[in-house]
Amino acid sequence: MKKHFTGPAIPVVLIFTCCLFIAPAVALAQSANTMTKEQINAALDEAYTKFKEGKEGKNADYIKELARVDSRIFGIALVTADGQIFTKGDISSMVSIQSVSKAFVMAQVIEEQGHQALQDKIGIDATGEVFNSIVAVERMRGKEINPLVNPGAIAATSLIKGADSSAKWKSILQCQSDFAGRQLSLNMPVYISEAGDNLRNQAIAHLLLAYGRMYFDPVQSTDIYTRQCAINVNAKDLAIMGATLANGGVNPVTKKKVVSPETVMYTLPVMATAGLYDDSGIWYYNSGLPAKSGVGGGIVAVCPGKFGIAVVSPPLDEAGNSVKAQMVIKYVVEKLGVNPFLVQPK
Ligand code: GLN
Numbered sequence: 001m002k003k004h005f006t007g008p009a010i011p012v013v014l015i016f017t018c019c020l021f022i023a024p025a026v027a028l029a030q031s032a033n034t035m036t037k038e039q040i041n042a043a044l045d046e047a048y049t050k051f052k053e054g055k056e057g058k059n060a061d062y063i064k065e066l067a068r069v070d071s072r073i074f075g076i077a078l079v080t081a082d083g084q085i086f087t088k089g090d091i092s093s094m095v096s097i098q099s100v101s102k103a104f105v106m107a108q109v110i111e112e113q114g115h116q117a118l119q120d121k122i123g124i125d126a127t128g129e130v131f132n133s134i135v136a137v138e139r140m141r142g143k144e145i146n147p148l149v150n151p152g153a154i155a156a157t158s159l160i161k162g163a164d165s166s167a168k169w170k171s172i173l174q175c176q177s178d179f180a181g182r183q184l185s186l187n188m189p190v191y192i193s194e195a196g197d198n199l200r201n202q203a204i205a206h207l208l209l210a211y212g213r214m215y216f217d218p219v220q221s222t223d224i225y226t227r228q229c230a231i232n233v234n235a236k237d238l239a240i241m242g243a244t245l246a247n248g249g250v251n252p253v254t255k256k257k258v259v260s261p262e263t264v265m266y267t268l269p270v271m272a273t274a275g276l277y278d279d280s281g282i283w284y285y286n287s288g289l290p291a292k293s294g295v296g297g298g299i300v301a302v303c304p305g306k307f308g309i310a311v312v313s314p315p316l317d318e319a320g321n322s323v324k325a326q327m328v329i330k331y332v333v334e335k336l337g338v339n340p341f342l343v344q345p346k
Contacts, residue, residue, distance in 0.1 A: 035306075035336050037084070043335040044076050044088040047328040052089075057315030057323035060295040065193035069095060071314045073297070075235035076328055078309045079243035083252035087236055094232040095312050096190040098294030099131065099148070101176060101228045102156070103275065104241060106147040107249075107267040108175045109156050111259040115266040121159065121215065122152045126274040126281075131320060132200055134207065142211025148274040148292065151204045157225040158205075158216035165220040172228050179241040181254040184231050190296075191230035198226055233298065235312040242300040242308020245290075268302060276326075279319040287330050288339035299325035303338050 052074060061067035075090040110118050118124065123144035127136035131149040147156040162168035177184045205218035214221065233241075244251045245268065248261035259267075271290035276283040276299075283291060291301035297314030299322050309332060311325035333339055 035338070037086075039336060040078060040080075040086050043332045044078060044086055046335065047331045048074070048076055048088045050331065051324050051327050054324055054327070055315075057317055059297070059314045060316055060320065063190065063194045063197065063295070065190045066096070066295065066314070069297070069314050073312055073314060074324060075312045076310075076332075077235040077239035078307050078332070079236075079239040079252065080307045081243060081247040081252055081305055083243070085236065085239075085253070089235075090312075091234050091236045093312070094187065094234050095296040095298060095314060096187045096229060096294075097176070097231045097233045097238075097298060098229045098296040099153070100233075100238060100241075100292045100294040100296075100298050100300055101172075101231060102148050102153040103245075103267065103271050103292040103300075104176050104179050105153065105156050105160065105172060105228060106270060107179075107245070107259050107263050108172065109147070109159050110263045110266050112161050113159065115262075117159075118147065118156075118266070121213070122147050122155045124270050124274075126278075128278055131277045132204070134200070134204060137204060137207050137211070142208050142213035146270060146274045148270060149277060150201055151208060154201060154205050154218075154221055154225045155208055155213055155215065157228060158214050158218075158221035160224075165217070165224060168216070169224045169227055172224065173231065175258070176228070176231055176241070178251065178254075178256055178258045179244050180233065180237040181240045181244075181251045181256075182237070184233065184237065186227060187230045187232040191227055194230065195223065195226050198222060201225065229294070233312075235298070235310045238298050238300040238310030238312070239308045242302045242310055244308070245302045246304055246306060246308045264304075268304060271302065276321050277319050279317075279321060283321075283326065287333050288341045289329070289333060291329070293321040293325070295320050297322045297325070299329060301329045301333075303333070304340065306338060309333075 073093045076088040078086045129136040145152040205222045208214040249259040268290040275292040289301040293299040300310040313324035
C-alpha cells in the first residue's frame with residue numbers, strides 16, 4: 001500500500017510545491033500583460049472625473065471656425081487590439097481631425113511607396129519648431145523635415161497616388177475612413193474657413209516646390225491637405241484609428257486590412273519622435289506612447305499590440321496640443337501600467 005501511496009505522492013507534492021511558486025509568477029505576468037474590462041473602465045472613469053472641470057488652455061483661433069467649437073466637448077475612448085470598445089463622456093460630438101490625419105496619410109504613403117521613399121523624399125526627423133514653421137523648411141533647404149508637421153504633411157499629401165486632385169482626395173478620405181472603420185466626411189465650414197485663410201501653408205508648399213521637394217501641384221496639394229484636416233471625427237473614431245495601428249494595420253472592429261504590419265512599424269516611431277510638434281519629447285518622456293495631436297482638440301496614442309486611446313477636448317496649450325487629452329492619456333497609461341518601457345526585471 002505504501003508503495004502505491006508514495007509513488008503518486010511524490011509528483012503530487014512536486015506539483016503542489018511548483019504551484020506555490022508558479023501560480024504567483026503567472027498571475028504577475030498576466031497582470032503586466034492583460035488589462036481587465038473593470039480596470040479599463042475604472043481608469044477611464046477616474047480620468048474623466050479628475051480632469052473634467054479643468055479650465056486650462058484655449059481653442060485654436062487662427063482657423064476662425066475652430067474658435068466657435070464648444071470647448072466643453074470632452075470624450076475619451078479606448079479600443080483594444082482585439083476590438084473591444086470602451087468610452088467615457090462625449091463621444092458623439094465631432095471635431096475636425098486636423099493634424100491627426102497626418103499620421104494616417106504618412107502611413108498611406110509608406111504603404112503605397114515604401115518607407116525608404118518617405119525618408120528620402122520628405123525626411124523623418126523632428127524639426128523642433130512649431131508645426132507651421134517656414135524656418136524649418138528654409139534651414140534645411142526643404143530636406144529632413146517630417147510628415148507630422150505642416151511642410152512634410154503637405155509634401156506627403158502631394159505624394160499620394162491618384163491621377164488628379166480629386167482622385168488623391170478620394171483616396172485619402174477612403175484610407176482615413178478605413179482606419180476609423182466607417183465612412184468619414186468633410187466638415188465643410190472648417191474646410192471653407194481654413195481654405196480662405198491658408199496663405200502660410202501655400203507659402204510652405206511653394207517653398208518646398210522651389211527646393212524640388214513638392215511632388216504635385218502646390219496649390220492643389222495644399223487644398224487636399226486642407227480638406228484632409230477638416231475631416232470630422234469623434235473620440236471613438238480616433239481610438240479605432242489608433243487601435244488599427246496597435247493591431248498591425250488591421251482594423252480590429254471591421255477586420256479590414258488597412259496597411260501592413262511593416263508600414264505600422266515605420267509609422268509609430270515617427271509618431272513617437274514628432275507626434276506632438278515641438279513638445280514631442282516631453283510627451284514621449286512622460287507617456288512612452290507614440291501619439292498624434294491636432295488643433296481640433298484630438299489626440300490619439302497607440303500602445304502597440306494592446307490598444308489605441310483617444311481624447312477629444314478642444315482647449316490647447318501653447319504648443320497646440322489638447323491640455324485635457326494629454327492629461328487623460330498619461331493618467332490612463334500610468335494607471336494601467338502599460339508604458340512599453342516599464343519592464344519588471346526577470
Ligand atoms: N490644418 C491645420 C494647419 O495646417 C493643422 C494644424 C494642426 O493640427 N497642428 O494649420
